Each structure stands twice: as structure tokens, then as C-alpha cells.
Amino acid sequence: MKTLDLVLPDTRYPIHIGQKLLGNIELITPHLKHPRVAIVTNTTVAALYLEPLLTALEQAGIDCLPVILPDGEDFKTWATLNQIFDALLGAHCERSTTLIALGGGVIGDMTGFAAACYQRGVPFIQIPTTLLAQVDSSVGGKTAINHPHGKNMIGAFYQPKAVIADMDLLDTLPERELSAGLAEVIKYGLLGDADFICWLENNMAALRKRNKQALAYAVEHACKMKGAIVAQDEKEQGVRALLNLGHTFGHAIEAGLGFGTWLHGEAVGAGMMLAAEASHQLGWLDKAQVERVEALLKQANLPTQSPALGIARWLELMSHDKKVENGEIRFVLLKDLGHAIVAKLPAAILEQTLNSRFVLHTQ
Amino acid sequence: MKTLDLVLPDTRYPIHIGQKLLGNIELITPHLKHPRVAIVTNTTVAALYLEPLLTALEQAGIDCLPVILPDGEDFKTWATLNQIFDALLGAHCERSTTLIALGGGVIGDMTGFAAACYQRGVPFIQIPTTLLAQVDSSVGGKTAINHPHGKNMIGAFYQPKAVIADMDLLDTLPERELSAGLAEVIKYGLLGDADFICWLENNMAALRKRNKQALAYAVEHACKMKGAIVAQDEKEQGVRALLNLGHTFGHAIEAGLGFGTWLHGEAVGAGMMLAAEASHQLGWLDKAQVERVEALLKQANLPTQSPALGIARWLELMSHDKKVENGEIRFVLLKDLGHAIVAKLPAAILEQTLNSRFVLHTQ
Numbered sequence: 001m002k003t004l005d006l007v008l009p010d011t012r013y014p015i016h017i018g019q020k021l022l023g024n025i026e027l028i029t030p031h032l033k034h035p036r037v038a039i040v041t042n043t044t045v046a047a048l049y050l051e052p053l054l055t056a057l058e059q060a061g062i063d064c065l066p067v068i069l070p071d072g073e074d075f076k077t078w079a080t081l082n083q084i085f086d087a088l089l090g091a092h093c094e095r096s097t098t099l100i101a102l103g104g105g106v107i108g109d110m111t112g113f114a115a116a117c118y119q120r121g122v123p124f125i126q127i128p129t130t131l132l133a134q135v136d137s138s139v140g141g142k143t144a145i146n147h148p149h150g151k152n153m154i155g156a157f158y159q160p161k162a163v164i165a166d167m168d169l170l171d172t173l174p175e176r177e178l179s180a181g182l183a184e185v186i187k188y189g190l191l192g193d194a195d196f197i198c199w200l201e202n203n204m205a206a207l208r209k210r211n212k213q214a215l216a217y218a219v220e221h222a223c224k225m226k227g228a229i230v231a232q233d234e235k236e237q238g239v240r241a242l243l244n245l246g247h248t249f250g251h252a253i254e255a256g257l258g259f260g261t262w263l264h265g266e267a268v269g270a271g272m273m274l275a276a277e278a279s280h281q282l283g284w285l286d287k288a289q290v291e292r293v294e295a296l297l298k299q300a301n302l303p304t305q306s307p308a309l310g311i312a313r314w315l316e317l318m319s320h321d322k323k324v325e326n327g328e329i330r331f332v333l334l335k336d337l338g339h340a341i342v343a344k345l346p347a348a349i350l351e352q353t354l355n356s357r358f359v360l361h362t363q
Numbered sequence: 364m365k366t367l368d369l370v371l372p373d374t375r376y377p378i379h380i381g382q383k384l385l386g387n388i389e390l391i392t393p394h395l396k397h398p399r400v401a402i403v404t405n406t407t408v409a410a411l412y413l414e415p416l417l418t419a420l421e422q423a424g425i426d427c428l429p430v431i432l433p434d435g436e437d438f439k440t441w442a443t444l445n446q447i448f449d450a451l452l453g454a455h456c457e458r459s460t461t462l463i464a465l466g467g468g469v470i471g472d473m474t475g476f477a478a479a480c481y482q483r484g485v486p487f488i489q490i491p492t493t494l495l496a497q498v499d500s501s502v503g504g505k506t507a508i509n510h511p512h513g514k515n516m517i518g519a520f521y522q523p524k525a526v527i528a529d530m531d532l533l534d535t536l537p538e539r540e541l542s543a544g545l546a547e548v549i550k551y552g553l554l555g556d557a558d559f560i561c562w563l564e565n566n567m568a569a570l571r572k573r574n575k576q577a578l579a580y581a582v583e584h585a586c587k588m589k590g591a592i593v594a595q596d597e598k599e600q601g602v603r604a605l606l607n608l609g610h611t612f613g614h615a616i617e618a619g620l621g622f623g624t625w626l627h628g629e630a631v632g633a634g635m636m637l638a639a640e641a642s643h644q645l646g647w648l649d650k651a652q653v654e655r656v657e658a659l660l661k662q663a664n665l666p667t668q669s670p671a672l673g674i675a676r677w678l679e680l681m682s683h684d685k686k687v688e689n690g691e692i693r694f695v696l697l698k699d700l701g702h703a704i705v706a707k708l709p710a711a712i713l714e715q716t717l718n719s720r721f722v723l724h725t726q
Contacts, residue, residue, distance in 0.1 A: 010373070034689065078441055078445065082441065085510060085516070085517060086512075089510060089512040089513065089516060089683060090512075092682055092683065092687070092690070094685075094687050094688060094689075094690075095685055096688065096689075116519065117480075117517045117518060117519060118516070118517065119516060119518075119685045120505065120506075120507065120515075120518045120519055120520055120598075120599075120685075121519070121520065121598070142483065144483065147448060147452060149449075149452040149453075150452065152483075153448070153452060153481070153482060154480045154481065155480060155482075155483045156479065156480060156483055156484070156519065157483055157484065235483075236483075319455055320452060320455065322457075322458055322482045322483075324455070324457050325457060325459065326397065326457075326459075327455070327457075
């Protein structure tokens with residue numbers, strides 16, 4: 001097991017990465033104010049991993065309340081969040097009760113937001129069960145639910161007490177979810193580390209075969225990069241926005257098709273392709289670099305073509321982006337492979353991008 | 364105008380107290396990141412004060428989005444909160460848009476919570492229009508909505524950029540609302556300032572006649588006391604709990620009768636009476652002191668008898684209190700007049716209190 005230490009102005013917490021961590025409750029107990037937890041998970045993950053976690057905690061004398069939610073991005077709503085509150089209040093959970101998020105990004109984001117709001121804040125711990133959650137969403141304290149008008153529109157910055165990333169939990173991850181997670185891994189290379197792009201090109205096959213060492217290295221590297229950025233800019237006033245590479249386009253895809261149609265990581269993959277294309281149109285990336293991004297996404301079995309939404313709908317959807325300033329959408333673009341910046345896109349270039357071969361077009 | 368400066372670990376903000384402040388937009392403009400605001404208010408307050416505020420802001424070139432909610436504690440719900448989000452998203456409000464809460468405690472708490480959550484946090488300003496909001500709820504950053512199981516169960520600690528308490532807005536306040544505000548004023552005397560109790564006994568008539576100097580003094584004194592407590596303990600890990608004097612009983616009254624039946628301040632008044640009675644049962648207050656509390660509440664035209672809920676229902680309702688620890692309810696009680704502490708109550712004394720003459724009993 002490796003442990004990273006994320007140090008922020010008001011708090012710090014460990015990110016444990018390794019194998020056989022789920023049953024190791026010594027990673028959990030030091031963070032409990034009181035021997036009571038609510039484990040928030042979904043039907044899919046509960047069937048696989050709830051029992052071992054429950055057993056380990058209960059054997060240590062910790063009172064556990066399981067809260068099992070429906071599975072999927074389309075349930076990342078107030079109604080589902082309220083199921084958590086109903087369960088906590090129904091069981092008289094107090095301010096000293098710790099919430100444990102056992103699941104992927106949706107469970108992590110909702111549990112974190114529930115923890116931020118329940119009685120104005122209770123502690124929580126992340127046990128991410130998808131690659132996407134392990135490399136990205138479980139770290140850094142962004143929590144949220146979706147609104148019909150936009151992804152993650154209602155939420156809070158609220159940090160967990162610990163993150164426990166167990167590679168063994170990835171054994172059962174569906175192929176499509178694995179690829180979605182790889183999109184966020186690739187993101188770290190593209191936005192800030194050209195050497196890591198090479199490493200990914202060389203190790204993508206091992207990652208897709210779920211080689212545990214390769215996975216742990218990718219998770220560790222991504223978490224280190226994310227931790228360094230979040231430590232500089234916890235509330236996204238500046239550099240943290242770079243972590244949104246591919247997300248302005250990606251969120252529009254998710255909302256435009258209806259949440260849950262594409263996985264978040266798939267939308268981010270296609271979104272990064274568009275960001276690369278726009279960067280090419282701006283003269284920042286050459287054609288070969290765009291093709292290298294395309295090849296890497298294909299290696300990860302990710303879509304490189306966005307769905308046909310129509311220019312007007314793209315613009316409407318992206319107008320709700322959290323990076324919009326004075327009515328102008330700001331994009332994370334690539335000055336070079338491994339070097340992202342935030343910039344506005346001239347309308348003509350945005351249109352060219354949305355008319356490029358990286359967007360499917362209906363007749 | 365007097366200005367208090369509330370200094371917290373991560374932020375500081377002014378509390379302006381005086382007359383003719385509503386049209387003085389120089390108190391607002393320095394806090395705007397961008398010349399755009401959403402003014403959240405309710406139907407009652409909008410009819411009285413929205414126009415002058417809108418006019419002043421628009422004359423200064425500030426783009427204003429009014430968001431008018433229904434009036435009353437029974438609307439302090441997720442559904443109403445979502446009306447704010449719908450309006451903000453519908454008008455493409457960005458992270459740089461400032462929310463202005465123009466209203467009483469319900470509007471202030473909901474607008475603050477909306478500001479805490481919208482795109483993970485936007486700035487907000489409090490313009491409290493009730494005495495209760497001016498002396499208590501607009502200061503200190505507690506924001507929340509109610510849950511059917513309990514008052515303010517879902518919320519955040521989230522500080523405003525400024526509080527503007529204009530005594531002129533109290534001219535139109537209904538008598539019952541004025542008395543409700545006086546309950547929170549009395550609270551400050553009882554919990555920490557015996558001299559202020561004397562001042563209130565001597566000046567209650569002037570306050571009820573809405574003498575502006577008396578009102579401004581009461582608001583200033585309460586805000587100073589609250590500021591000093593919040594500066595020590597922003598997230599209610601300790602001393603801040605004292606501000607909950609009367610609230611454990613009071614919240615049970617509000618939830619037990621259905622939110623909006625009694626005003627919050629009325630419930631707090633009756634709740635403080637019970638806290639005084641319990642403190643008497645514990646031998647901390649003598650009979651004359653209890654009668655002095657009763658007389659002061661009566662001077663303010665507040666109820667001194669709680670409604671009949673039945674012991675079992677009282678206990679169930681109070682079991683959801685945010686101060687519950689290890690299943691035990693903790694109360695704010697009076698060691699003396701002007702000296703509150705947090706303590707548990709022996710079951711027999713709690714029962715005696717709920718069977719005292721300060722609770723109405725059905726046949």
C-alpha cells in the first residue's frame with residue numbers, strides 16, 4: 001500500500017492506494033468520531049462489496065447503517081440525495097456519524113454532498129470502486145448532484161477524511177466503466193505531463209488487462225497530480241479549472257443525451273478529442289498531435305466522436321458551464337500535449353470544431 | 364449608521380446597522396465581483412421593498428434578477444430552494460453572480476444555502492427585513508432548509524459578504540413578527556448578559572413602539588454578542604451551541620405543530636421558558652428568576668406556554684436535535700440569568716418540565 005498525504009489550508013487527509021484494503025478497517029477507524037457509520041452505496045456495488053465491508057466494521061464493534069441507492073448517473077438527483085437524508089434521520093444519525101461512500105463517482109459525489117449538508121456537515125470517507133472515482137472524483141472534495149439544466153450544478157467543496165483506493169475492487173468493473181476511468185487518467189497526461197502520455201501509450205494494454213501494478217501506478221500518478229493542483233487552488237479560482245479538460249464539451253454531451261446515456265468518462269474522452277481539435281484549429285497542436293490523442297483514446301476503447309447535438313444545442317448546453325464568465329464560455333485547451341490552459345474560443349473556431357470529423361452528424 | 368466587523372478565520376464581513384440603508388447601494392457594490400445580482404425575496408416583502416432596491420441597483424447599472432418565493436416557514440423546503448436554482452440556471456447566472464437575500468429568516472437561510480450550493484458556491488449578501496433576522500439569523504453563516512423530520516436539518520455554514528440591517532424596514536413588520544424577533548433579542552440577555560436583561564426590562568415598551576434608537580441598540584448589541592461567539596466557534600464545535608437557548612424545545616414545537624404554525628421566535632420564546640423551568644428544577648434558577656423570565660417574555664407579548672404535544676412526541680421530536688450525542692439530548696440551560704451552559708437533563712427533570720405549568724395540557 002502507498003499513502004499520499006493531501007495537504008490543504010484547512011485540512012489534510014490520506015489517500016491509500018493498494019490491494020486488500022477493503023477489509024482493512026484500520027484505515028477507517030482512526031477517522032471515526034463515534035463508532036457509527038452510514039455506508040452509502042448502490043444496488044450493483046452492494047451485491048459485490050457491501051457484505052465484506054459491513055462484516056469487518058461490525059466485527060470491530062462499529063454500528064453500520066447501509067443506505068442502498070439505485071445505480072446510475074440519472075439518479076444523481078435531489079430525489080436520490082433525499083433518500084440518504086431520510087435514512088440518516090430515520091436512524092437518528094448524529095453529527096458524529098461518519099458517512100462512507102462505497103461506489104463510483106455518482107455515489108462519491110452524492111455521499112460527499114449529503115455529508116456536506118446533513119446537519120450542516122458530518123465527516124465522510126471515500127471508498128471508490130471504479131477507476132474513474134479512484135483517479136479523479138474521490139479526491140479533492142468536489143461534491144454535487146445534477147440539475148436538469150446542467151451537470152454538477154448543485155454542490156459543495158467538502159473534503160473527505162480519507163480516500164481508500166483498493167485495486168482489487170476493479171476486478172469486477174465492467175469493460176465500459178474501465179475505459180471511462182481511463183479517460184480521466186489520459187486527462188492528467190494531456191493537461192500536464194507529456195511523459196505520462198508516453199507511459200500510457202506503452203502501458204494501455206496492461207491497464208486494460210487490469211494489471212494491478214499498472215493500475216496502482218496510474219491511480220497514484222493521477223492522485224499526485226490532482227493533489228498538487230487542489231492544494232494550490234481548492235475552490236477552483238484558477239489552476240484547478242485545468243482538471244476540467246474535456247469537461248465543457250463532455251458535460252454538454254451528458255446533459256444533451258440525458259444523464260446516464262453516455263458514461264461521464266466516455267463524454268470526457270470525446271470532449272478531450274474536441275478540445276484537441278479546437279487547439280489544432282487555433283494552431284497550437286499539429287495534425288500529428290491530434291492524431292496521437294485520437295490513437296490514445298482508441299487504445300483505451302473510448303469514443304472519439306461526439307454525438308450529433310446540433311450547433312445551437314451545443315451552445316445552449318455549454319452556456320450553463322461553471323467556467324462561463326461574462327456570458328463567454330471558457331474552455332480548457334492544449335497549448336501543447338501536456339500543457340493545458342483556460343481560454344476563450346472564437347465563435348468561428350468553435351463552430352469549425354463542432355463541424356469537424358470528431359462530431360457525428362445526422363443527415 | 365454603525366458598522367460592526369465580523370472577523371472569522373477565513374473571511375470577514377461588515378454588519379451595517381442604521382436607517383435609510385436600503386437605497387444606499389454603496390454598501391452593496393464593493394462586494395460584487397460582477398455587476399449582476401439575483402434578489403431572492405418573498406411575495407410579502409417584494410410588495411414592500413423590492414422596487415426601491417431594484418431601482419437603486421439598476422440605476423447603478425447592475426443587472427438584477429428578482430426571484431420571488433412564497434412566504435412562510437412551511438416553504439423552507441427543497442422544492443422552494445429548487446425554484447431559486449431554476450431561476451438562476453434559467454437566467455444563466457454565473458459563479459460571479461451575487462445573491463441578495465431580501466427578507467426574514469426563512470429567505471435568509473434559503474438564499475444562503477442556495478448561494479452555498481449553486482455551482483458549489485457564489486457570493487451572497489443579507490438584507491434582513493425582520494427583527495429576528497437582523498438580530499440573529501442573518502449573522503454568522505448558518506444556512507439551511509427544513510426536513511419533515513426536523514428543523515434546519517439540511518444546510519451549510521456559509522458566510523455572507525455583508526449584512527445590511529435597516530431599521531426602517533421594521534416599520535411594516537406585523538406585531539407578531541416583532542415579538543418573535545424580540546424572543547431572539549431576549550435570548551442574548553439570558554444566555555450571556557445579565558445587564559442586557561435589565562436594559563430589555565426597561566426598554567421593552569420602546570422596542571414594541573419601534574423606537575428606532577432602541578431597536579438599533581438591540582440589534583447592535585445582539586450582533587456584537589453573536590459575532591463574538593461565532594468568531595470563537597464558527598462551525599459550532601463548542602460555545603456556539605449556547606445560541607441555541609430555547610431552540611431544542613422550540614424546534615420540537617415548530618416541527619410538532621407543522622412548520623409555519625408558530626413563528627420560529629414564538630417557539631424559541633416558549634422554549635426558553637422551558638429551559639428556565641428545567642434550570643429551576645435542577646436548582647440553578649430560583650422561582651423569582653423563572654418569574655422574571657416569564658414576565659420579560661410577556662412584556663414582549665410572547666407565549667410562555669408551549670403547546671400540548673405529549674411527552675412521547677416531545678422526546679421523539681427532540682431526538683433529531685443536532686446537539687444529540689450518543690443518543691442523549693443536550694440542552695442549553697441557565698446556570699444563572701445571563702449564564703447559559705450545555706448539559707444533559709435527567710429524564711425525571713425533563714418529564715417534570717414538560718408537565719409544568721409552562722406546557723398546555725389537553726384533558
